[in-house]
Amino acid sequence: MALADEAGLDGLSMRRLATELGVVPMALYKHVANKDELLDGIIDTVVGEIDLGPVEGDWRPAVRARILTARAQMLRHPWASGAIESRRNPTPAVLAYMNSVIGLLRTGGFTVDLVHHAIHTLGSRILGFSQELFDDTPADPGAQEAAAHAMKDTFPWLAEMALQVAHDEKSIVGSGCDDQFEFEFALDLLLDGLERLRSAV
Amino acid sequence: MALADEAGLDGLSMRRLATELGVVPMALYKHVANKDELLDGIIDTVVGEIDLGPVEGDWRPAVRARILTARAQMLRHPWASGAIESRRNPTPAVLAYMNSVIGLLRTGGFTVDLVHHAIHTLGSRILGFSQELFDDTPADPGAQEAAAHAMKDTFPWLAEMALQVAHDEKSIVGSGCDDQFEFEFALDLLLDGLERLRSAV
């Protein structure tokens, strides 16, 4: 995890990890069957650190809080979301996390069926991350605005949006979007919809 | 694209593509600066094939239809979603696609601000795919149910859900979930929420 934190997911190779540990690459294979198992291990650790303590109150704030806790952990370890996405089978800690969220929904009055749909609907957002289609925080804020201007003829709708976003955000914190706001916006929209379905039964 | 279709994203290497073309690997670099540019190229092609023809009627069925069209294309080329996720900068065809969806929303009565949040909310689902946390279509249907039984003590909520899903689906098409249904369920929930916000302004 330390190596991934500082070198990113790409920088985490068996060879590099070995030299970091002052050891020859093949020595790692006495502790781990292969690289996949190593990745499963660090995923299990990072997800296992998410606090699953009991939460009181309605299902909605409870689920919201749990997901935002997970998100904080993902932000602490930026490689984690990519690592999780790359895996095909869930690790025990991921299962435990899912189990806890499902529990909050079930005790909150969701039917088994609706929980199932809810899990699919939340998708990776349940673990606190969402894959954006592209990185909207380019290095140069001015360049972004210039690019938006250049798009006005070919992609007018896109340019309109990009320009307004660039304008709005410039007053706050340079360019790019407020990821945390957008995440919570989407999360609340989903939770609203789920509550509507739950109470409609 | 043909190679990716048959060998997957992992199987698409410069060397393999070259031999497939009956040519030496370095020959590819006379047509493409590097592998990233090649990936951008095939993404642009696959996304460019999505029909962006004009759609009549309300924004909601229009956006729904466009996204489901995109999804069909993604299902036709299973490597595409992974390739798109791996990229940091959008290709022209992706921009054109986004522009078209934004246009449908804007002419449908969305403010620029709300469109921006909507795009973030839809995330990758706008292009017809959503990253599931894990692959829920294991090879052996019986094994899945057995695993669910084994989880009853450690992860009771998860087991409860898995067992009901396994039971429900067994009558239809073996195990696993109906991905298309779950996708449309989530999409409709999002579109419902967005419509509520739009008409509330």
Add this chain to the structure above:
DNA sequence: CGTCCTAGGTGTACGCCGTACACCATCCTA
């Protein structure tokens, strides 16, 4: 005390990957 098992580190090697660099053949244009 001597034996043997085991946990864990070592060295070498294979086959894959992306790609830098120098070279060459063809063909179209001036």
Add this chain to the structure above:
DNA sequence: TAGGATGGTGTACGGCGTACACCTAGGACG
């Protein structure tokens, strides 16, 4: 007829995951 573009070739480097055979220190047990 000369010269530049276009595009294929050969070699090589540094990285990756990992198979296989080997060695060493320490503890268990007769």
